Every structure is written in C-alpha cells, then in structure tokens.
Amino acid sequence: MNTLIKKLAPLAAIAAVAFGAQAADYPVKDKPITIVVPFSAGGPTDRVARDLAEALRKPLGATVVVDNAAGAGGSIGANKVAKANNDGHTLLLHHIGMATMPTLVRNIPFKVDSDFEYLGMVNDVPMTLIGRPNLPANNFKELVGWIQQNKGKINLGNAGVGSASHLCGLLFQQAMGVEMTAVPYKGTGPAITDLIGGQIDLLCDQTTNTTSQIEGKKVKAFAVTTPKRLTTPALKDLPTMEEAGLKDFQVTIFHGLYAPKGTPADVQKKINDALKVALKDPDFNKKQEGLGAVVVTDRRVEQAEHKKFVAQELDKWSPVLKKAGVYAD
Incomplete structure (x- = not known):
C-alpha cells in the first residue's frame, strides 16, 4: 500500500499544479463566460442579467454573454448550471426562485443548498x-x-x-x-x-x-x-x-449569482471580487435605479452571507407554498 501511495504521489502533485494553473488562468482567454437566466428573454431577471454582464466584462477581462433557459419555475436553467463544467465559465443568475424551487418543483433534479457555490447577491427588487x-x-x-x-x-x-x-x-x-x-x-x-x-x-x-x-x-x-x-x-x-394595514407584509425579489458545485475556491473569489466591482459601477447602478431595483451594498454580497440569506428565505416561503398547494411542474 505504501508503495502504491508513493507511486501516486507525483501524479497527485502534477494534478494539483495543473488545477492551480487552471484557476490562476481564469478566465480562459477567448472563452466567454455565460450567465444562464432561467427565464425568458425580456423579463426582469433577464434585464438584470444583461446589465450585470456588461458591468462584469471589465473586472473579469472577458466576454460575458446571457443564455436564457426558461421553464419549470426556473429549475431548468438552474439544473443546466448545476450540471455544467465547474470551471467558472457557466454561472447562474436567479431570483427568489432559489428559495422556492425546493417546495414548488416536485422531483427537483438538484439540491439548492449543496449543488451550487454562492457567489454573492446582486440586488433587491x-x-x-x-x-x-x-x-x-x-x-x-x-x-x-x-x-x-x-x-x-x-x-x-x-x-x-x-x-x-x-x-x-x-x-x-x-x-x-x-x-x-x-x-x-x-x-x-x-x-x-x-x-x-x-x-x-x-x-x-x-x-x-x-x-x-x-x-x-x-x-x-x-x-x-x-x-x-x-x-x-x-x-x-x-x-x-x-x-x-397589512402587518408584516414584505416581499422583495432578490437576485444572486451562482456557480456549479466544485468551482475552484480561487475562481469563486475572482468572480466575487469582480461582482463587488460591478455593483459599484455607476452605469450599472443608474440602470438598476431606473428599474426600481436596489443594488446590494450590505454583507449579502459576501458568499457565506448570501447562502445564509437564501436559507432564511426558504424557511419563509416554504409554509406559504405548502399551504397554497401549488407546483411549477
């Protein structure tokens, strides 16, 4: 067993170097970054995604495009990203659906809390x-x-x-x-x-x-x-x-950015850093203000806080949806 470990050690080292180089070289030259929107073109989430794509191009140093994959309460597009290559070139922009899909969509083909990396929130609408x-x-x-x-x-x-x-x-x-x-x-x-x-x-x-x-x-x-x-x-x-007169009636539709599970940590950081720059972009802020949206400036732009917030929203909406007895599929 020790002999086998010794033989495999050099291969593991090579793999680690290659993995690190891949993360360091992100984004790959001439390879666009795709933001998947799980709703139709022209809708509110699509508009936010296209504004964000423009704001991310400079800090990421790459072409950023939007891909619409609508259907099943937003789960089709989300599943597309969950199953995508985790190299940071396929991202998901989703709204409050990240907190409602587990209740709305029966036999959902992924787990919201474990099949994605949470990259930071974008805005509140x-x-x-x-x-x-x-x-x-x-x-x-x-x-x-x-x-x-x-x-x-x-x-x-x-x-x-x-x-x-x-x-x-x-x-x-x-x-x-x-x-x-x-x-x-x-x-x-x-x-x-x-x-x-x-x-x-x-x-x-x-x-x-x-x-x-x-x-x-x-x-x-x-x-x-x-x-x-x-x-x-x-x-x-x-x-x-x-x-x-309707006490405790508050509904805000948030948008957040996600990557497939297993996306390298330093790639995640690069995207999060770029997102923070994009959220301060004057043109992006002007466009969001024109839509009536509020760009996130609090700690929810941090990855851990983003995930914590979505979990809280899931707890809020799950009983509402179960009581209504509705499903997206």
Missing part, C-alpha cells in the same frame, strides 16, 4: 400592487372595500407558477383572507397587457416591470411591498403594505 386602469378603487383603503364587495369575482394575474408575481399574489390573498382567481400567463408582458386592457383586475409584480406603467398612468398603483417607502419618483407617494 421591490414589488408593487397594481390594478386595471378602470378599477373603481383609487387608493388602498378603497381597494380593500372593493375586494370585500367582490369576493369570488376577482381575477389576479401572474407571470406563471413560481414567478415573483405568483408568490406575491399568494401572500396577498393569504393576508387579505380572500381567495381570488389566479390567472397565469407565460411571462409578465402578457399579464400587464391584459391588466391594461381590463381583462384581469390586479397584479403584484416587480418594479422592474411596473414602474414605467405606473409613471405613464396606464395602471392604478396601490402599494409597495417594502418596509419603507421607495424614493423612485413614480413610486415615492405609494404607501407600504404595512402602512396600508
């Missing part, structure tokens, strides 16, 4: 509760009265099972104690189009999707889901859900 332009209510108090008068008749849209709007809608119904008819769409765009056209009554969606519609007065806005009011000009006059 508030949600807004909006209604069709001809809805009789003009503020949240009037909306509550209208909801009570129209039980069993209210259509609440969402961008599909597992989407941010679906999650917010579930929490809103539970907080109100009123069951509404869920109307799922294949994306936020069609849902907002039907809301503007009056085919559905309400929608709770990310500011990345709703701010321009509110600003253009194409929809009625009733509240935001953050602990404090927002400073975005089009949203600054909207009350929080808590101010409006």
Whole structure:
C-alpha cells in the first residue's frame, strides 16, 4: 500500500499544479463566460442579467454573454448550471426562485443548498400592487372595500407558477383572507397587457416591470411591498403594505449569482471580487435605479452571507407554498 501511495504521489502533485494553473488562468482567454437566466428573454431577471454582464466584462477581462433557459419555475436553467463544467465559465443568475424551487418543483433534479457555490447577491427588487386602469378603487383603503364587495369575482394575474408575481399574489390573498382567481400567463408582458386592457383586475409584480406603467398612468398603483417607502419618483407617494394595514407584509425579489458545485475556491473569489466591482459601477447602478431595483451594498454580497440569506428565505416561503398547494411542474 505504501508503495502504491508513493507511486501516486507525483501524479497527485502534477494534478494539483495543473488545477492551480487552471484557476490562476481564469478566465480562459477567448472563452466567454455565460450567465444562464432561467427565464425568458425580456423579463426582469433577464434585464438584470444583461446589465450585470456588461458591468462584469471589465473586472473579469472577458466576454460575458446571457443564455436564457426558461421553464419549470426556473429549475431548468438552474439544473443546466448545476450540471455544467465547474470551471467558472457557466454561472447562474436567479431570483427568489432559489428559495422556492425546493417546495414548488416536485422531483427537483438538484439540491439548492449543496449543488451550487454562492457567489454573492446582486440586488433587491421591490414589488408593487397594481390594478386595471378602470378599477373603481383609487387608493388602498378603497381597494380593500372593493375586494370585500367582490369576493369570488376577482381575477389576479401572474407571470406563471413560481414567478415573483405568483408568490406575491399568494401572500396577498393569504393576508387579505380572500381567495381570488389566479390567472397565469407565460411571462409578465402578457399579464400587464391584459391588466391594461381590463381583462384581469390586479397584479403584484416587480418594479422592474411596473414602474414605467405606473409613471405613464396606464395602471392604478396601490402599494409597495417594502418596509419603507421607495424614493423612485413614480413610486415615492405609494404607501407600504404595512402602512396600508397589512402587518408584516414584505416581499422583495432578490437576485444572486451562482456557480456549479466544485468551482475552484480561487475562481469563486475572482468572480466575487469582480461582482463587488460591478455593483459599484455607476452605469450599472443608474440602470438598476431606473428599474426600481436596489443594488446590494450590505454583507449579502459576501458568499457565506448570501447562502445564509437564501436559507432564511426558504424557511419563509416554504409554509406559504405548502399551504397554497401549488407546483411549477
């Protein structure tokens, strides 16, 4: 046995050197870094990913591209990254779905807590509760009265099972104690189009999707889901859900960056360092502010804190989803 170990030792040393060289040379010259987005192009997560890709190019010294792999509540794209080569050239940008997939997706083909390396959070995206332009209510108090008068008749849209709007809608119904008819769409765009056209009554969606519609007065806005009011000009006059009377109602859609399990530690550090630079990029911050998103500046940009936060979110959403009995597949 000792002889075998002695024979294998040089090979192990060579492998270690080669492994270290691979990490030191990251990113590989002329090899693009791909950020997989587990949702359709044009959606809020896709927009964040494309802004982030641009901001990461300089600190990483590489071409960064976006690949959309939508389906099954975001699990198809996530699985694509979980099974990818762990050389740091395939990354995942995912939202709150990292905390909801374990409950939403039956027979999920990976483990959120152990099949990924957590690279740091990117932003927080508030949600807004909006209604069709001809809805009789003009503020949240009037909306509550209208909801009570129209039980069993209210259509609440969402961008599909597992989407941010679906999650917010579930929490809103539970907080109100009123069951509404869920109307799922294949994306936020069609849902907002039907809301503007009056085919559905309400929608709770990310500011990345709703701010321009509110600003253009194409929809009625009733509240935001953050602990404090927002400073975005089009949203600054909207009350929080808590101010409006729904205690402890807070929904923020976060985005984080991930790599396949086993990605070398020093490659992870390079990506995390580049992410920290990207999050301070003035152009990136301006774009995120225009979307109503808040760039992360707290300790959640650190890898361990990012993972801890997602675990806390999983504990928050799991009972909500189990009570609703919904699945993304």
